[in-house]
Amino acid sequence: MREADLTQERSVVGTPIAGSRIEIRTTDGVPAVPGVPGEIVISGAGVANGYYQRDPATETKFAFGPCGAEFRTGDLGRLRNDGMIEFLGRLDRQVKVRGFRVELAEIEGALRKAGMADCALDLVKFDGDEDARLVAYVIVPKGGLNERALRDVLKATLPAYMVPSVFVEISRIPTTISGKVDYAALSKLVRSGANHAKGHTDTERWLFTLVASKLKHDKFDVTDNLLDIGLASLDIVGLVSSIRGKCATGQVSVLDVFEYPTIRALAGHIDSRRVPDLKEKREKNERAVKRQAMLALRAPAHGPTALGANQ
Numbered sequence: 001m002r003e004a005d006l007t008q009e010r011s012v013v014g015t016p017i018a019g020s021r022i023e024i025r026t027t028d029g030v031p032a033v034p035g036v037p038g039e040i041v042i043s044g045a046g047v048a049n050g051y052y053q054r055d056p057a058t059e060t061k062f063a064f065g066p067c068g069a070e071f072r073t074g075d076l077g078r079l080r081n082d083g084m085i086e087f088l089g090r091l092d093r094q095v096k097v098r099g100f101r102v103e104l105a106e107i108e109g110a111l112r113k114a115g116m117a118d119c120a121l122d123l124v125k126f127d128g129d130e131d132a133r134l135v136a137y138v139i140v141p142k143g144g145l146n147e148r149a150l151r152d153v154l155k156a157t158l159p160a161y162m163v164p165s166v167f168v169e170i171s172r173i174p175t176t177i178s179g180k181v182d183y184a185a186l187s188k189l190v191r192s193g194a195n196h197a198k199g200h201t202d203t204e205r206w207l208f209t210l211v212a213s214k215l216k217h218d219k220f221d222v223t224d225n226l227l228d229i230g231l232a233s234l235d236i237v238g239l240v241s242s243i244r245g246k247c248a249t250g251q252v253s254v255l256d257v258f259e260y261p262t263i264r265a266l267a268g269h270i271d272s273r274r275v276p277d278l279k280e281k282r283e284k285n286e287r288a289v290k291r292q293a294m295l296a297l298r299a300p301a302h303g304p305t306a307l308g309a310n311q
Contacts, residue, residue, distance in 0.1 A: 011087040020044035040077040043070040095123040098161045114153040133230045136164035165230030166219045203267040222263040
């Protein structure tokens with residue numbers, strides 16, 4: 001390993017040792033051309049003949065041919081133009097977010113470059129929620145976690161769909177007996193549902209509870225962008241429908257959510273519409289009273305009506 005390798009975003013594996021052969025294969029099982037990601041498959045003298053007393057696993061990971069045994073590592077890599085092999089992460093750590101194929105290791109690398117030296121990423125499906133959301137577990141460095149600043153840094157290097165929706169501060173990253181990250185233990189650290197409503201006004205707290213019920217967690221603030229914390233298009237439509245059903249402040253549209261993208265801004269917009277609504281209602285009642293008074297002055301108290309007099 002060279003010192004220059006430490007500053008690169010990817011992990012450079014190098015080249016096969018003597019007696020070994022490594023090939024990068026696409027999902028179709030054909031060799032990938034340089035630069036194209038694929039699974040790292042190793043063959044040669046150092047490859048075993050399968051897992052001991054684990055026939056199903058052997059059939060999945062091993063292939064046997066005239067040239068000997070081949071082992072599918074489950075690692076994602078690509079061949080560089082200089083002949084070096086670049087490790088890109090684990091295939092089993094690839095997930096789909098909003099229809100996009102995402103390599104979690106790439107986001108973890110971006111988090112480390114942003115100052116989160118100890119971190120882990122997982123795709124979590126909250127109780128009662130059909131959609132899974134990206135959750136970043138970070139050991140906060142000295143000085144605390146500025147979530148908004150961290151999001152801005154990640155947005156500069158990652159597509160929007162790869163920026164985590166939830167950030168969870170942890171004291172240590174749990175591991176399994178074999179020393180790997182224990183993702184099952186991490187997922188238990190995210191609260192499901194809202195334990196308390198944040199906000200300075202009743203409207204902010206009400207909206208916070210409403211959004212938390214959509215997201216199935218309360219790991220966000222009233223000043224966070226609703227799209228950044230994981231609200232999808234259908235969630236926004238449902239949010240607007242809930243606001244219209246419970247808040248008599250006139251029509252609130254989906255466009256209002258994009259124009260006022262935080263709970264605080266949206267609450268301010270809703271509250272600002274209350275005063276005109278009440279004032280308009282009061283003025284309408286006053287106009288109705290005046291019209292009734294004018295009609296009373298024009299119509300005679302006794303005798304035939306004006307229509308009858310003309311007749």
